[in-house]
Amino acid sequence: MDIFDKVAKRMGPIGQHQKWSHGYFSFPKLEGAIAPHMNFRGKEHLVWSLNNYLGLANHPEVRAADQQGATDFGMAYPMGARMMSGNSKYHEQMEKELAEFVGKEDAFLLNFGYQGMVSIIDCLVDRNDVIVYDAESHACIIDGLRLHMGKRFVYQHNDIESARKQLERATKLTEQTGGGILLITEGVFGMSGAQGKLKELIELKKEFSFRLLIDDAHGFGTMGPTGAGTHEEQGCIDGVDVYFGTFAKSMAGIGAFVASTEELTNYFRYNMRSQTFAKALPMPMVIGLLKRLELLKNNPELRERLWLIATSLQKGLRERGFDLGITNTMVTPVFLKGELLEATALTMDLRENYGIFCSIVVYPVIPKGLIELRLIPTAVHTMEDVQRTLDAFSEVSEKLKTGYYKENQFSMA
Numbered sequence: 001m002d003i004f005d006k007v008a009k010r011m012g013p014i015g016q017h018q019k020w021s022h023g024y025f026s027f028p029k030l031e032g033a034i035a036p037h038m039n040f041r042g043k044e045h046l047v048w049s050l051n052n053y054l055g056l057a058n059h060p061e062v063r064a065a066d067q068q069g070a071t072d073f074g075m076a077y078p079m080g081a082r083m084m085s086g087n088s089k090y091h092e093q094m095e096k097e098l099a100e101f102v103g104k105e106d107a108f109l110l111n112f113g114y115q116g117m118v119s120i121i122d123c124l125v126d127r128n129d130v131i132v133y134d135a136e137s138h139a140c141i142i143d144g145l146r147l148h149m150g151k152r153f154v155y156q157h158n159d160i161e162s163a164r165k166q167l168e169r170a171t172k173l174t175e176q177t178g179g180g181i182l183l184i185t186e187g188v189f190g191m192s193g194a195q196g197k198l199k200e201l202i203e204l205k206k207e208f209s210f211r212l213l214i215d216d217a218h219g220f221g222t223m224g225p226t227g228a229g230t231h232e233e234q235g236c237i238d239g240v241d242v243y244f245g246t247f248a249k250s251m252a253g254i255g256a257f258v259a260s261t262e263e264l265t266n267y268f269r270y271n272m273r274s275q276t277f278a279k280a281l282p283m284p285m286v287i288g289l290l291k292r293l294e295l296l297k298n299n300p301e302l303r304e305r306l307w308l309i310a311t312s313l314q315k316g317l318r319e320r321g322f323d324l325g326i327t328n329t330m331v332t333p334v335f336l337k338g339e340l341l342e343a344t345a346l347t348m349d350l351r352e353n354y355g356i357f358c359s360i361v362v363y364p365v366i367p368k369g370l371i372e373l374r375l376i377p378t379a380v381h382t383m384e385d386v387q388r389t390l391d392a393f394s395e396v397s398e399k400l401k402t403g404y405y406k407e408n409q410f411s412m413a
Contacts, residue, residue, distance in 0.1 A: 046356050054302040059295065102259050131145060191374070195328055253285060317334060
């Protein structure tokens, strides 16, 4: 069979809908300055789909730093991979400040978040090692696992007893292979909003020998008394052996970092192939990231505002009878009962008639018969935005219950 023919017949669970969903449900274009109100298909919408948690994307000091970085250095500098010719004092300064902030000895800058986690896993374990991981791990973790040539065991989501059983299996296996065990979880699970049970997992170190790697993409900058992350929030900084954070969420940038002991971080510097053979982060981004980190650390009111909006939104939704699942973070999933056509009709109604843009999640990401509307609060949303959303959600929920969306479909023309 020609591989192109095979691709045409297997577009994937999301790609199979691309002919009618492209440009609206998938690959939509939000235009204008990054803010709670942006333009979608020529109309202003209240947007709840951007991980701009602290509102730094359009912060005047951030915009000025980005611009100054581009003016002083251009987009090409530094030229080359960090190990060969692409290092700078600013990259090293960023690493030093990040390590201090998250409570680790050292940190290593990574070009991208998704690729970063894949590369950490690939670099850290070999065929003799065993990985134990949470069933609801992000796709970047799953893709990292696919590169692993050794065994891996999955435990039920946030289920400590299940994790214990898988650690027992892993321990028996490593007694034969001579390898070690890496346990991977998330600080904040981005779909459900649940915190990973870091403290409970760390307690298992009293029974088993393993190292703990957490992906805290959503927790870095938002969780903990200073925003250092979910490990700070739960008071277990020292128990986390390898900490991974990204700049795409609270920092409204691009790139990521891994933080650990000085020895392990240096191991990553000299052995992580995706960084050894890739150009360094451009200087304007690094200069801008330094400003973002400064604002994150020195302006707690940004985080306080985020949580005011998040708690107000979640409290209002729960008071109106909405199911938010098990979220205990700012991520706000709203679960409704309905099928795919109802989900698309409801989402279009929200966008076309209420001017509210939020992400829709359906099967196969979640079980059949469920609709998830995922809301991402930010520090730059207002209480008026919250009230408008509560009122709209109450109305569309009632329409869903009465069968309105089964009978009424909307055109994207």
